Amino acid sequence: MKRYSIFYMMFLVFAVGASSYSAVTNMVIINLAIKGQVFEGFGQGHMGQFTPGYYQNYTSASLAAFLDKLYLLENDGLGLRICRVLMPVGDNPSHNHMTRIPYPGNKAFEPEENVFDWTGQEANLWYIQGAANRGAIMWANWYSVPYWLTVSGCTAGGTNGSVNNLISGKEGRFVKHVCDVLVHFRDSWGINFEYLSLINEPEADWWVYGGGQPGCHVSASQAITIHQRALETLPSYGFSPQLIAYDAAYLTSYSYLDTLLASGIASNLPVISCHQYQVSSSGINGWNLRADTYGKRMWSTEWGDWANDGYPYNRPGVQSLIYATKIHEGLSKLHASAWVMWEPDFIFDSGPVSLIPRKAYWAVAHYSRFIRPGMQRIESSDTEPNSLTTVWVEPENPAGRKLAIVTVNNGAQDTTANYDLSGFSNFEILEKRRTSNSENYANIPTGDINIGLNSLTVRVPPGSIVTLSLRLKNCAKLNADFDNNCIVDFNDVQKLASDWLVSLAWPCPGSQTDITDDCVINFRDFASLSQEYLDIQAFGPCPADDAVNVLPGSDLVWGVNYYAQTQDVYLGFTENAVAAAERNSPEYKMTLGRDTASYDAVLQPQMTYYWRVDSISNGRINKGKVWSFTTGQETELVGWYKFDEDSGSTAHDSSNYGYDASITIANWTVGKIGNALNIAGTGWVNVPADGVALLNNQVTVTLWQNGSSVQPHSDTIFIAENNSSSRMINAHLPWSDGVVYWDAGSSSPSSWDRISKAASSENYKGTWNHWAFTKNATAGTMKIYLNGLLWHSATGLTKNLSGAALFRIGSNTADTSNYNGIIDDFRIYKRELNADEIRAIYQEGL
Known part of the structure; x- marks a missing residue:
C-alpha cells in the first residue's frame, strides 16, 4: 500500500498544478569532501516481451531510430551503455503458458539436449545486434535452465517455488549449455558478452510450474556449484566474462548474499546486483555495507513501471516522477554504479509508424545524458523534504570538469533550488533542462535561473525534474577576461x-x-x-603558414614563448572550428609542457589543415594565431579509385602511382562522394597488380559500399592473389550467410589468415556504409572498421602479404562471384592506418 500512496501523491501534484502555491526555498548543500561511487552507465533490460512485436510492426528504419534513441546521445538519445539480454530457454513443447514472453521471444536455442536450433531468432537479434553495433556493453542473463534440466519439466518453475528446480548434479551440464549458446553468439552472430549472470532472482519463491515467464529457484549452495562449474569451464571455450551475482529479487536477501560472499567463488564475483522493486532503508544499507566490506561494485539491475502508474489516467508526469525517484534512489541511496531499467515499452508509446518517447523517457534522459561513465557522485543534501538532488563530477580534465546536478520536486509547491557552489572557483552553464507537466526536456527560461557569487538558483515547479550541466573552469578570474571565458583574447x-x-x-x-x-x-x-x-603567444609555425605540398608524415613544430608554462595544441579542417575550439572540442589534441615544441599529427593527403597553439601561464590561457597548410600525396597510398568518371571503361588511379584500372560490364552512377561504380552482379574492375605487389607486412583497404536488395549474396568485393592462386587479400561484404569475411596473408591456396563477423543488413545494403580492412603481420593483428569505428579484430595472425600478382575489385580473379552493389572511393595502402586516420577518411564522405 505504501508504494501506491506515494505515487498517488505524485498524481495529485500534477492534477493540482503550480499556480496555487508560493515558492519555497530548497538549499542544496554540496559536500566536495564526501565522494561516492564512480559511475559505469545506465542500461536497458531486454526480455523479448515487447521487442518481437516491434520487429513485426515497424520498418527497419523505425527500429534503427528506436535503437538510436536508446543507445546514442545524438538527437536527444539516452546514451545507454549496458544491454542486459535474457537468453531464451523455451519450455516443454507440451506446455503453452509463457504469456509474459510470447513466441518467438522465448524460442529455445537447445530445445532438446544436444539438439540446437538457431533459426527464427530475428525478432530478438535485431535488438541485440543493434545494441552491440551502437557500442553497448553486452550482458548475457539466464532466467532459467532448459526444461530438460528441471525437476518439474517446466522452465517457469517447480511445483514448490521454494525448492530447487535444477536437477542436482546437472550444474555442469547447464554451464555447458550456457557456453554453447555464447559460442554461437560470438562466432555466428558477432556478439561478445562482457558480463554474465547465470541465475535471476534465484532466492524467490514465485517461480512455479505453469507460470508466465522463465524462472528457477536455486539455493545458495547450488548457486555456488553453478559458479564453480562456470569458472572451470568458461576459459576452455575462450570466454572470460565478468560474473554478476546474482540478480537478487529482494534487497533483504542477506543470508543468500552472505553465503555467496563467504564462499570460494567470492573473489571471482566483481559485481553484486539487486532488483529495485521491494525496497527498504535497512535493505539499502545492508547491500551498501556488503559492497563496501567485500570490495564489490553495486549494480541496480532491474526496475520498470510494470503497472504504468498514472499513465492510463492521462497523467504522464506521474510516471516520469516515478522513474526519476527510482533512479535517485538507486544512485544516491543504494549507491549503484550502474542502473538498468526494464523493457523500453514502459517509456515509449507505440505509434502507427514509430515508437514515440513518453514523458518518462525524458525523465530518464535527465540522468542518462548527463551522468556519464567515469563520473563520481558527490554527497549532497536538500533542506526541502520533497526534493531529491544528486550531484556528479567528471574526473580531472584539462578542459575543466563537468558537473551534473539533477533535482526532482515531488512536492506540490513551487520550489527555488539554491545550489551552494562555494567549493568551485569558476563555472559556466553548459545545459539547463526541465521536464514538468507542461515541458518535456525543455531549456529552462532565462528568468527561471540566476547565477550568483558561488551559487546558482533555479525554479523547480511542482512535479518537475531539473538538470544542470556545468563546466568547472580550471582558472581563477583574470583581470582582462571581460567575457569570463578563461581566455584573454x-x-x-x-x-x-x-x-x-x-x-x-x-x-x-x-x-x-x-x-x-x-x-x-x-x-x-x-x-x-x-x-x-x-606576451605569451606561440610563434614560428612549421609547416609555415599557408604552406602547400606538405608531406602527410610531417610533424607540427613551433616556437615556444618564454612565458608559457604549458601549451594546448588544436588541429582541424576549418578555420572557424579551430579558432573557436576549446579543450572539449574534437580539434583539441593534447597539452604539452614548455619544453616540447612539436606534435606528431595524423595527416591525410591532399587536405587543408588549420592549427593553433595556445600558451598557458599561471592559469591564463592565451589563444594563438590560427595557421594553415595543405598536404600533398601520401607515398604509401598505392591505389586510389574515386570512380568519379561518368563514362568510359577506365577508372583513374588518384594516387601518385597512376595505376589506372579497366572496367568491364559496370555502370556509372551517383556515389557517396561524386560518382561511383555499380557492379550490379555482372561487372568487375581489373586493377594492375603493381600496387598490391608492393604489399609486405601491412595493408589497409578502405571503401564506401551500398549493397543491392539481393544481398546477402555469395560474392566478392575485392581480391588479390599470387601466381599460385593463394589469397593475399580478399573480402566478402558479406557472403550469403550474412557474415563479413576479411582474408589477408596466405601460405598456400588453402591456408590464409581470416577474421569474420555477422553483420546487420543495414550495415551492407540499402544505404551507404564505409568499411576499412587492415592487417599488420608483424603485430599479428587484423581489424575491420565500420563507419569510422572499430567493428571487429583478432590477434595472432602473422601470414605475410607479399607476392600479389592479380587484383580485382567487384569479383574474384576468375571474374565471377561478382559483387551486387555500388562501390565508391576505393583506396589501398601498403601500411596499417590507425583508428584516427580511418575515422578521418570516413568523415571525408559525410
Whole structure:
C-alpha cells in the first residue's frame, strides 16, 4: 500500500498544478569532501516481451531510430551503455503458458539436449545486434535452465517455488549449455558478452510450474556449484566474462548474499546486483555495507513501471516522477554504479509508424545524458523534504570538469533550488533542462535561473525534474577576461577599446575594463591587458603558414614563448572550428609542457589543415594565431579509385602511382562522394597488380559500399592473389550467410589468415556504409572498421602479404562471384592506418 500512496501523491501534484502555491526555498548543500561511487552507465533490460512485436510492426528504419534513441546521445538519445539480454530457454513443447514472453521471444536455442536450433531468432537479434553495433556493453542473463534440466519439466518453475528446480548434479551440464549458446553468439552472430549472470532472482519463491515467464529457484549452495562449474569451464571455450551475482529479487536477501560472499567463488564475483522493486532503508544499507566490506561494485539491475502508474489516467508526469525517484534512489541511496531499467515499452508509446518517447523517457534522459561513465557522485543534501538532488563530477580534465546536478520536486509547491557552489572557483552553464507537466526536456527560461557569487538558483515547479550541466573552469578570474571565458583574447581587446572611446564622455566610467580602477580607461589598462594577452603567444609555425605540398608524415613544430608554462595544441579542417575550439572540442589534441615544441599529427593527403597553439601561464590561457597548410600525396597510398568518371571503361588511379584500372560490364552512377561504380552482379574492375605487389607486412583497404536488395549474396568485393592462386587479400561484404569475411596473408591456396563477423543488413545494403580492412603481420593483428569505428579484430595472425600478382575489385580473379552493389572511393595502402586516420577518411564522405 505504501508504494501506491506515494505515487498517488505524485498524481495529485500534477492534477493540482503550480499556480496555487508560493515558492519555497530548497538549499542544496554540496559536500566536495564526501565522494561516492564512480559511475559505469545506465542500461536497458531486454526480455523479448515487447521487442518481437516491434520487429513485426515497424520498418527497419523505425527500429534503427528506436535503437538510436536508446543507445546514442545524438538527437536527444539516452546514451545507454549496458544491454542486459535474457537468453531464451523455451519450455516443454507440451506446455503453452509463457504469456509474459510470447513466441518467438522465448524460442529455445537447445530445445532438446544436444539438439540446437538457431533459426527464427530475428525478432530478438535485431535488438541485440543493434545494441552491440551502437557500442553497448553486452550482458548475457539466464532466467532459467532448459526444461530438460528441471525437476518439474517446466522452465517457469517447480511445483514448490521454494525448492530447487535444477536437477542436482546437472550444474555442469547447464554451464555447458550456457557456453554453447555464447559460442554461437560470438562466432555466428558477432556478439561478445562482457558480463554474465547465470541465475535471476534465484532466492524467490514465485517461480512455479505453469507460470508466465522463465524462472528457477536455486539455493545458495547450488548457486555456488553453478559458479564453480562456470569458472572451470568458461576459459576452455575462450570466454572470460565478468560474473554478476546474482540478480537478487529482494534487497533483504542477506543470508543468500552472505553465503555467496563467504564462499570460494567470492573473489571471482566483481559485481553484486539487486532488483529495485521491494525496497527498504535497512535493505539499502545492508547491500551498501556488503559492497563496501567485500570490495564489490553495486549494480541496480532491474526496475520498470510494470503497472504504468498514472499513465492510463492521462497523467504522464506521474510516471516520469516515478522513474526519476527510482533512479535517485538507486544512485544516491543504494549507491549503484550502474542502473538498468526494464523493457523500453514502459517509456515509449507505440505509434502507427514509430515508437514515440513518453514523458518518462525524458525523465530518464535527465540522468542518462548527463551522468556519464567515469563520473563520481558527490554527497549532497536538500533542506526541502520533497526534493531529491544528486550531484556528479567528471574526473580531472584539462578542459575543466563537468558537473551534473539533477533535482526532482515531488512536492506540490513551487520550489527555488539554491545550489551552494562555494567549493568551485569558476563555472559556466553548459545545459539547463526541465521536464514538468507542461515541458518535456525543455531549456529552462532565462528568468527561471540566476547565477550568483558561488551559487546558482533555479525554479523547480511542482512535479518537475531539473538538470544542470556545468563546466568547472580550471582558472581563477583574470583581470582582462571581460567575457569570463578563461581566455584573454582579441574579443577582450575590442571590449577595452570600445569602452575607452565611450568613457571619454564620463569622468568615472565604472566599467570592468577599468582594470587599474583609477576612474579612467587609458593606456595603463591596455598595459595590464597586454601582460595577459600579448606576451605569451606561440610563434614560428612549421609547416609555415599557408604552406602547400606538405608531406602527410610531417610533424607540427613551433616556437615556444618564454612565458608559457604549458601549451594546448588544436588541429582541424576549418578555420572557424579551430579558432573557436576549446579543450572539449574534437580539434583539441593534447597539452604539452614548455619544453616540447612539436606534435606528431595524423595527416591525410591532399587536405587543408588549420592549427593553433595556445600558451598557458599561471592559469591564463592565451589563444594563438590560427595557421594553415595543405598536404600533398601520401607515398604509401598505392591505389586510389574515386570512380568519379561518368563514362568510359577506365577508372583513374588518384594516387601518385597512376595505376589506372579497366572496367568491364559496370555502370556509372551517383556515389557517396561524386560518382561511383555499380557492379550490379555482372561487372568487375581489373586493377594492375603493381600496387598490391608492393604489399609486405601491412595493408589497409578502405571503401564506401551500398549493397543491392539481393544481398546477402555469395560474392566478392575485392581480391588479390599470387601466381599460385593463394589469397593475399580478399573480402566478402558479406557472403550469403550474412557474415563479413576479411582474408589477408596466405601460405598456400588453402591456408590464409581470416577474421569474420555477422553483420546487420543495414550495415551492407540499402544505404551507404564505409568499411576499412587492415592487417599488420608483424603485430599479428587484423581489424575491420565500420563507419569510422572499430567493428571487429583478432590477434595472432602473422601470414605475410607479399607476392600479389592479380587484383580485382567487384569479383574474384576468375571474374565471377561478382559483387551486387555500388562501390565508391576505393583506396589501398601498403601500411596499417590507425583508428584516427580511418575515422578521418570516413568523415571525408559525410
